[in-house]
Amino acid sequence: LQYEEQMRRGILLKRQLDTLGTLVGISQNLRPDKPLEQALNTVATAVRDATPFRVVLISVYDSRQDALRRVLAQGVNEEMWAELSSHMPPWKSTQVLLQPEYRMGSVYFIPVDKRPVTPDDMHTLTILPETEKVRVDEWDPQDFLLVPLFDPDGVPLGLISIDDPSDLRRPDRVTYDILNLFGMFASLMIENHQKLGGIQSRVVDLCLDT
Numbered sequence: 001l002q003y004e005e006q007m008r009r010g011i012l013l014k015r016q017l018d019t020l021g022t023l024v025g026i027s028q029n030l031r032p033d034k035p036l037e038q039a040l041n042t043v044a045t046a047v048r049d050a051t052p053f054r055v056v057l058i059s060v061y062d063s064r065q066d067a068l069r070r071v072l073a074q075g076v077n078e079e080m081w082a083e084l085s086s087h088m089p090p091w092k093s094t095q096v097l098l099q100p101e102y103r104m105g106s107v108y109f110i111p112v113d114k115r116p117v118t119p120d121d122m123h124t125l126t127i128l129p130e131t132e133k134v135r136v137d138e139w140d141p142q143d144f145l146l147v148p149l150f151d152p153d154g155v156p157l158g159l160i161s162i163d164d165p166s167d168l169r170r171p172d173r174v175t176y177d178i179l180n181l182f183g184m185f186a187s188l189m190i191e192n193h194q195k196l197g198g199i200q201s202r203v204v205d206l207c208l209d210t
Helices: 002-028 036-050 078-085 091-095 173-209
Strands: 053-062 067-074 107-110 144-150 156-165
Touching: 036 053, 036 067, 036 156, 036 173, 053 173, 067 078, 067 091, 107 173, 144 173, 156 173
Parallel strands: none
Antiparallel strands: 053 067, 053 156, 107 144, 144 156
């Protein structure tokens, strides 16, 4: 038992050190001149490197349609990505899941046995096959792990969805901490991109007026 505990602590320490290492790469992608998808792809890679979860889907909020536009995914095949990217779930449908009892910082873990009724227009895709659970903390293919992204005024910016843990376990405290941190960086990336886009639009308008 002592050996197993030492192994567990060693793995946790490695994950924490890996997270610190990836922060440097992510911070370099905070520059607003970077393409948004390229910057967010860095976050998706960091999530996969620093946590056991192998599937990461990132969506950006489209204010004109009040819906989420899925911009990238890691850990899914082309057929799955085609299915995911062909739908824009309404933001109000996502909000149904964001209940306080599921929240850990800015992360929401919604276990299947406590999940509210999911609106049909949310469009979800089950990545893993159904299996018989052996442990209490075992990940269920119908579990949700979500990181909603907001600006400082609480306006939605996007959503990170995570799935397929390599250890088949539900998230632990270290995973929550990592996702909280990377969610903050993703929010900054989207916000910076939107601000730059707004400035560029105003410059174009000024040029047209002159």
